[in-house]
Amino acid sequence: MLTLSLIGIGCGDPGQVTLAAIRTINAADLILIPRKGTAKSDLAELRRTICADVLTNARTQIVELDLPVRDGGEADYRKGVDDWHDAVGVTWSQTIAAHLGSTGRVALLVWGDPSLFDSSLRIARRLDPLPSIEVIPGITSIQTLCAAHALPLTDIGEPFLVTTGRRLREDGWPAGTETVVVMLDGGTAFQSLDPKGLHIWWGAYLGMSDQIVMSGELAEVGPRIVAARKAARERRGWIMDSYILKRR
Structure with missing residues (x-):
């Protein structure tokens, strides 16, 4: 066997x-x-x-x-x-x-x-x-991301949705939830959203020695994440990242 x-x-x-x-x-x-x-x-x-x-x-x-x-x-x-x-x-x-x-x-x-x-x-x-x-x-990377930001993923009595960058880009913000976890994003799908009222917690190379984490209002920190992601990918030749978006 x-x-x-x-x-x-x-x-x-x-x-x-x-x-x-x-x-x-x-x-x-x-x-x-x-x-x-x-x-x-x-x-x-x-x-x-x-x-x-x-x-x-x-x-x-x-x-x-x-x-x-x-x-x-x-x-x-x-x-x-x-x-x-x-x-x-x-x-x-x-x-x-x-x-x-x-x-x-x-x-x-x-x-x-x-x-x-x-x-x-x-x-x-x-x-x-x-x-x-x-x-x-x-x-999972979700647990590691939440730990890196000392962030409770779930709000009291509220659901959350795990999706991919491709689905977020194609379908927009999912109905019926205020918290979205995004994985397998080959780019920066959050740029396709209206950033008003959105907060992001982002992390790359989670758990590794050169882990990078950033958070803040999407309108403010989003461009910094895009630049940091691009630089990290050029430096290492690959990147694995994920992020959490919440409406506030």
């Missing part, structure tokens, strides 16, 4: 790795570390660091693999993502078969938590043969 463990490792701080995650890492026969090109080599390096810090099982193999890249230019967004997930699933299956076969325990260290805007669970169900899947939850 093949078991695949998807292990949430938090957002960049090795101290966010839970005891349950450490136990599961040490129970693995094979740990896969995905590489996403030189621009995001920091992400693979963090996974290597975590393994070096917590892995004590000398029998565990660590194998790195290059993932297929989605070009993002397809007309049908959903189909393009599905095709990409199919290709990643084939890469996972081939790597597992080559290094472990069809029996044993495989682990993947997942940024944040596998349940929130992460494709690992959908890809795992494409594997051949289909493994038994277990999830070890991790600290």
